[in-house]
Amino acid sequence: MIELKGVAKTFQRGDHVVRAVTSVDLTIEGGEFVTVLGPSGCGKTTLLHMLGGFETPTKGTVTIDGQVVTGPGRDRGMVFQDATLFPWRTVSANVAWPLEVNGVPKRAARLQSAALLEKVGLEKFGNAFPGELSGGMRQRAALARTLAMEPSVLLMDEPFGALDAQTREIMQEELMRLWQESDLTVIFITHDISEAIFLGDRVIVMGVSPGRVIEDFKVELDRPRTAEARNDPRILEYRSHLWGLLAHAPSSPSGNGSQIT
Amino acid sequence: MFGNLNSVLRERPWIISIGFAGVVLALWQYATIQSWFPDYILGPINIVAEFVAMFHRGELGDQVGASLRRALTGFAIGSGIGVVLGLLAGVSRVFRDLFDLTQAFIHPIPKIALFPAIAVLLGFTDQTRIFIIALSAFFPAYLNALNGALGVDPRMIWVGQNAGAARVRIFFQILLPASLPRTVVGLRISLMVSFIMMVATEVVGHSNGLGAGLMRAYEEGVYGEMYGGILAVAICGVLSNAALAMISRRLLAWQAIGGVQRG
CATH class of the missing domain: 1.20.5 (Single alpha-helices involved in coiled-coils or other helix-helix interfaces)
Structure with missing residues (x-):
């Protein structure tokens, strides 16, 4: 179980203070698939970085199964928007890397890496370099590398945001399948309403200025969910409800309050 | 047509x-x-003939050996320290602030100007020459490694921290390869500078090597040997540069594949 209590994060930007996230209280059960939806600048990426332990909250605490998060850890695997694969290593060596870090001998690591690549449908591309892969394939490889850490929580930061519409839907369905076969908890950031609904058990809607949670919304679509679920009439209802929320949320004057670059 | x-x-x-x-x-x-x-300017064919004659007399081999040892030792020490400190300064604010002022003051000094000052301490010895070469090779390596490291996507480092990798592993397996394209540019400049400083330090004080040979030929008025020596310096420089270029092409082979990643 993941618990956020009064979590806030402020940045100093020159003379003024940017309130990226203010006072977020949230409880996420083990095995849940939670999507976080919001416009840019709402602090959703900052929130994810705090869960990952890459940034520390200015106020409040993040706990996982009662343990306060103080830094990054293999229990929480991060997948970034652009895959951040190591371009100097082959795909298979990329996936094997977290295993080698853990002291798994090279040969055994390569075998496990092959199994992981098969799981994400990249079994034929182990010897390729990341530069040779399409965007979708790179995200599959990055996912395999993260899974190699055997995390209990997957933190995904708009992982399909840069993909074309068709590839994105295929990736969503594969992620669904992978998650349904596992006992992973997934926290998935997106600014795409349909993606948030299709993937999530819950949609956490965030607003800007300051970044905060404006709604915690339950998605009642059936599990296990497959491509069929996209035709469920309830999706239209959900969409218009979420559209309404986002449209009425005040817009950020400066935007991008949550970007790290 | x-x-x-x-x-x-x-x-x-x-x-x-x-x-x-x-x-x-x-x-x-x-x-x-x-x-x-005028007579003291030789044609290319005469220079090559002179060079071949020197080679056969056996004097060139000793000179080249002495010079290359100095240049490459100085290059290895200076650029090695430069790359390590540059990468450290690139990832750590503390290191960057630590070196910044010192570096900014020493960098603009033509290192050859320090030659007498170092010679007071160590004499006109090999150590002095290698020190000057190393100091000159340090700066291009340091500055390019620093900029290479500053340009690394911080999330690459996060991937390493996420996996629980130790700092040393992150340094050698993520930071170093990720900043390698830029670092290699620095190394190539450092190598060229090492050759320049090799000749510059050899013409002063009683030395051996190509630079000293050039100076002696000048003083004795045997211009043929002077040009033969210059040709030998040029050949050493070209071959060393080609060797470094070949090594870096192998190390950076991944860069040529499919271009650069998004983001």
């Missing part, structure tokens, strides 16, 4: 390079045959 010539040249660009060099050399040779230049 020029269309055909164009396509031939596009496929074999080296024809242009070699052609141009050939024309310059031919003009130079022609000018010396016609005695357009």
Whole structure:
């Protein structure tokens, strides 16, 4: 179980203070698939970085199964928007890397890496370099590398945001399948309403200025969910409800309050 | 008819390079045959003949050996320390602030100006020369490694921290390869600078090596040997540079594949 209590994060930007996230209280059960939806600048990426332990909250605490998060850890695997694969290593060596870090001998690591690549449908591309892969394939490889850490929580930061519409839907369905076969908890950031609904058990809607949670919304679509679920009439209802929320949320004057670059 | 010539040249660009060099050399040779230049300027053919003669007399081998040992030792020490400190400064604010002022003050000093000052301490010895070469090789390596490290996507480092990798592993397995394209540029400049400083430090004080040979030939008025020595310096520089270029092409082979990743 993941618990956020009064979590806030402020940045100093020159003379003024940017309130990226203010006072977020949230409880996420083990095995849940939670999507976080919001416009840019709402602090959703900052929130994810705090869960990952890459940034520390200015106020409040993040706990996982009662343990306060103080830094990054293999229990929480991060997948970034652009895959951040190591371009100097082959795909298979990329996936094997977290295993080698853990002291798994090279040969055994390569075998496990092959199994992981098969799981994400990249079994034929182990010897390729990341530069040779399409965007979708790179995200599959990055996912395999993260899974190699055997995390209990997957933190995904708009992982399909840069993909074309068709590839994105295929990736969503594969992620669904992978998650349904596992006992992973997934926290998935997106600014795409349909993606948030299709993937999530819950949609956490965030607003800007300051970044905060404006709604915690339950998605009642059936599990296990497959491509069929996209035709469920309830999706239209959900969409218009979420559209309404986002449209009425005040817009950020400066935007991008949550970007790290 | 020029269309055909164009396509031939596009496929074999080296024809242009070699052609141009050939024309310059031919003009130079022609000018010396016609005695357009004073006697102390030799034509390219005479220089090569002189070079071959020196080679056969065996004096060139010793000079080249002594010089290369100095240049490459200085280069290895200076650029090695430069790359390590540059990468550290690139990832750590503390390291960056620590070196910044010192670096900014020493960098603009032509290192050869420090030669007498170091010689007071160590004499006109090999150690002094290698120190000056290393100091000169340090800066291009340091500055390029620093900028290479600053340009690394911080999330690459996060991937390493996420996996629980130790700092040393993150340094060598993520930071170093990720900043390698830029670092290699620095190394190539450092190598060239090492050769320049090799000659510069050898002409002063009683030394051996190519620079000292050049100076002696000048003083004794044997211009043939002077030009032969210059040719030897040039050949050493070109071959070392080519070796480094080959090594870096192998290390950076991944860069040539499919271009750069998004983001």
